[in-house]
Each structure stands twice: as C-alpha cells, then as structure tokens.
Amino acid sequence: MAVMSRRRVIQLVLVGVVVFLVAPRLSWNLPGGLEKLGLQQSPAAVAVACWAAAVAAWAYAVSRPRPVYLVDLSGYVAGASHEASRAKTIAHFGRCGRFSDESMAFQKRMLERSGLGEQTHFPASLISVPVDMCLRTAREESHAVIFGVVDDLLRRARVAGGDVGVLIFNSSLLSPTPSFTSLIANRYGMRRDVVSHNLSGMGCSAGIIAIDLAKRLLQVHGLYVNLS
Template identity: 50%
Template sequence: MEPAAPLPGAGASGKISAGFVLDSSVNLKHVKRGYHCLVSNAMYFLVLPLLAAAAARFSALTADDLRLLWNQLQYNLISVVLFSAVVVFLLTIYFMKSPRPVYLLDYACYKPGELQKCSREGYLERAKLTGAFTAESLAFQERVIERSGLGQQTYLPESIARIPANPCMAEARKEAEAVMFGAIDELLGKTEVKPKDIGILIVNCSLFNPTPSLSSMIVNHYKLRGNILSYNLGGMGCSAGLISVDLAKHLLQAKPNSYCLIVSTENITLNWYLGNTRSMLLSNCLFRVGGAAILLSNRRSDRRLAKYQLLHTVRTHKGADDNSYRCVFQEEDPAGRVGVSLSKDLTSIAGEALKTNITTLGPLILPISEQLLFFASLLARSLLRLKTLRPYIPDFKLAFDHLCAHAGGRGVLDELQKNLRLTERHMEPSRMTLHRFGNTSSSSLWYELAYTEAKGRMMKGDRTWQIAFGAGFKCNSAVWRALRTVEPSQEKNPWIDEIESFPVRA
C-alpha cells in the first residue's frame, strides 16, 4: 500500500512546515488588523452615507423650497432663539463643571557627577571594605548584580562612593539636597517659572523622612511663598511618584490657575544595609542615586507651552492582603540592623496588582475593538461555560505608543513583557534606564520618558503609559498625551550626550 501524499506545505515526514504555520499567522494578523480598522472606524462608515444622503437631498432643493424654509424659520423665531439659548446655557454649564485639564510643562532628571559613578566590581569592592558582610553575603551580592540588569555606570551617593564610606544623617541630607536642588534648578531653568509662582509642592521619598521634612527643605531653599500647599509622602515605595501625580491632579482641579511642583526621589545613604540577611541585601544591589522634578499646570493658556496633557490616573492598593502588605517590608534583622526585606513572592504579587490595575485602566484607554473581544471572551467563559477557553488578554499595544514601566529589576520587567505581550521596543526605555542608572525608585519613570524623547520617538498625539509598583503593595498608572513633537536637539536631559550608545545588550 503506498504512503499517503504529504499535505501541501508539509515535509517528507508529513508534518506541516513552518512556512505553512507562518502563512496562517500572517493571514490571521491581517484579519485582526482589518477587524480593528473596521470597528475603530465604524462611526465614519455609518455617518458618512447619511451625510452624503443629506447633502444630495439638500442639493436637490429648489430656490422656492429654500425660500419656504426661510419663511418657516422667521415665523418660529422665538422657538429658534429659545432653543439656541438653552444649548448655549448647557454648553456653558458643561465647560464650567468639567475637570480642568492638567498639563505637564516640563520635567528634569538629576544626573550625578563622574566621581559618583560605580561599576559592578566597584560596588563589590566597597562592600568588601566595610567588613560588614560575610564571604557568603558578598558572593550572593555578586550573583545578584550580575543578573540584575545594571550596567557599569550607575551612581552611588558620595557618602558610599568614597572610601571609607560614611553613612550618617548629615551625609543623607547632603544627598537629598544635591538630588532635589539639582533637578529643580534645571527644571526652573527650562520653564522660566519663578519659585514664588508655585502654589503646590509635593515631595515623595519613601525611606528618608527627616525633621524638618524634605518639602520644608525645598521651601526654605527656594523661599517659596507662605501659603503654599506642601505635602511630604513617605513610606509609599517606588510607585509614590504616580501617587504624587494623582494627588497633584486632584489639587489642581480644585485650585484654579496654579503650578504644582513634584519632586520624586529616594535616599541611599542611611538605607545601605550592612547585614547578612539575603532578602535585605537585594536592595543594596539594585538601588542607585536618582531623582526628578516635574512641573504641572492647570492654566489653559499653558497648553501651547506644555509637553503633555494628563489623561488618566489609576491607583491600585492590595494592602488588605497580608502577603501583599509584607512583600516589601522595612524591619530589623536578627542582629538588629535595619533593612528592607523583599519577598520571594514579589513578582507574583506584582502580577496580581497589575491585573487589578489594568482591569480598571483598560476600558479607559483600549479601543472599542479590543473591549468587544474581551467582552465576548468573558461571555463565552461565563454564560456558555466554555471553561477550556483561555481568557482573552487585550492587546495594550493598541492603546499607547510608549511605555515607561518602573525599572525595579530585570525579573519584574520580564514578567510585565510576557504578561502583556509587549515588544522589545516597548521595554527598551525601562531596560536601558535600569542598565544606565539602576533602580532610582519613583523617579525611574522620568528617566525612561527622557530616553524616549532623546531617541526622537515622541510625536504629537502619542500616548505614553507610565506604570509603577511599590510597597504596600501598590500598582499605579498614568497616561499622558503629547501636545507637541519633542525635538531631541532642543532638549536637555540625562541621556542626550550619550544616547547614540543605546540600546546596549544587557
């Protein structure tokens, strides 16, 4: 009996070739693209024929028909005037009650000096010189750093970069002043806004909260006005920068014609862990010096000057769950040394927080075509009881043009990319920020946005999604729309002098 002929596109073994599978996936890709195009433009497809029919009907009217129509309007003049007055009144109420737009005028990221640069080997040498770590702890830190995604040019504070290290309160204040004032000075130079014009100040730093506060430090240094609304957020982790943005949005919508200055940073000096508990050594390997200053405005006249407009903020807090609450926890080790412990379940907990956050964010930003697919999948699983059908994961790539995901570590970025099916180009700003600057906590999102701008990728109308994770456990999002194309040649940011060297292979 002769063997059956192989299927078209199959090899001698009868298996379907990769070319056939590739053709099928390409065809499905075109089908899905056509579906998105059809659904996204459905309104045009429905309205245009009606407009065309109305135009044809109007063009068929004779002069007598038009004269008759005009006479009817004259006889009903009172009705027309009343109707117009009601429309104008309702529009006025709408614009008065609608939330004020929030604009991002500009921002600045702090870039430390050359003397603070520290290679991976340099960090391990400094750690060895402290005499605080056992051989096992040093070997553990070396393994973590090699797999962390950090490069050879991250920055340590002066108190730790020098030999011998000198972590103390005075040095911690010096680090905070250098980072905050450096970023604010650059921002004020960019925007030419006077310090006295700033009506709201929000500072977030999770682990360093001196008295007087960091916000008071800024008020004193820049001689800000006495009635300024000042807020100092502490203990809120790496997602506190977006909490600051959300707080600023609510304050700006309640206080007309105001500027809001946000300062996002973290302090390393007093939080360098000098013990041997492995879960607490992770932060030593990942966190580095950095900070950002952001200026927001609710003045409509600032739209022409602003870079971005804030579209949405979504905050998710999983602190009611004990495992989530304790996954990033500051405490003492058995020897009494204070450190921040990172749970081995951090990645999975971050995934759950992300799922909750994007469930709320999705309907706000996803095109209607993706929402219909998700709803159809949900109906099939619940009403038709097709439990074997995998839940449909919306394609978030259709909802934004750029992604700034908190550069907390390679593992979290890998999970985010896999779960949302993102491309390497979407993850590039986050991976390169981790490589060049390390984990700079809440300010990392702004280094990533600066990377996108330095690459010349930010075009007018582009939407950017910022997402960050933090202790508590929290997952927060912000979505911005670019109000103008950002020209790299006109920008001053921490990447601009070396952007041609990126991306690099980590």
C-alpha cells in the same frame, strides 16, 4: 455627593443675571414664527429658556476634566567621582568588612537584577572608604540632588518659586524633620498657601503615586504650577 464650590456658584449666578438682563431685549426681535409659541409676548419665558441653555452649557464645560501637561523635567547627574561599575561596587562592599557573605550575595543579585548599568552613579557615602552612612551624609546627598534639580528646572521653565502652587516630594527612605517640602518651600520663597505633600517610606513605586497626585491636584486647583 459633590459640593459645588463658591467660585462655581458665583459663576452660575452671574450667568443667570446676564441672561435675565439681555434675554428680554432679544425677545422683541424674535422671528415671527415664534409668535405661535407665545414667547414674543413673554420675555420672562425667553429669559428662562436662555438661562436653562446657558446653565446646561456651563455645566458641561465645568464637568470636563482639566487637561494637565508636563512642561519640562530635570534630572540630577552626579560627577565622575560617583561613577562605579557593578563589579567595582561589590568589591568595594566586600573590602568594607561590614557585610556577611549572605548579605554580599544578596547585594550582588540585587545589582544584577535591578537594571543598574556599568556607569551607575552612587552616593559618596557608599563608595567612600570606609563606608560613611549617617544622617549627615544623607542630608548632604539629598540637598545636592534636590537643589540641583529644582534650580535647573525653575531656570529652564522660567518660573519663580513664588509661582508654584503645588509641591510634591517623594523620598524612598530618608524622612527628616522638618520635611523636604518645607525645606524646598523656604529655600525658594514659595507662597504661604502652597499645596504641599511629602511622600516617604513608600519605595520607588511612590513615583507613580506622586505623578497621579500631581495630576489630580492640578485638575482640582486649576491654573497652578506643579513642582514634583
């Protein structure tokens, strides 16, 4: 069973108070046709009827789902030094000497079927010689992407970090401690009561989950700015 929020209870009480104060005055000006109903001699009945109508209208208004809009979006574009074709990538992995023939065959199939184009940008840790896959390079890559995207998005939307009420972050693999949401909230001076969710280890499909979560949170919390 749904529990009515404190804000809605206060709104309902205020509606009732206003109706009970205004309705008795209006009852004296009712058309003569309503005298047969006995309402002109009963201001309380008029107040109750008006209150019931007001509550019904209020309940209908608050029960409708709040619309959620995408105001702006931003994507990170790496430099030309990160660009590589599929053939160049496979050749580079082969020169590293860290992958077996079976692993190389799997990576080739994955690159061909995953939809990656001939101008895909890869992390520097994967296309460097030798391959440098460690926590340090993973953090450097994450910071470059996250800060680049958030800086651009806040600038284009003309929104300050303190105006953000909902923060959702999704990372397919890397999940450091402290979390990325803590990193973003502290860097951009977000409010202490920001609603944050850090999704990780769920693969690329978590992007759809994050969008749905953002929509639901905005419908619940009302007029908040969401950053996801």
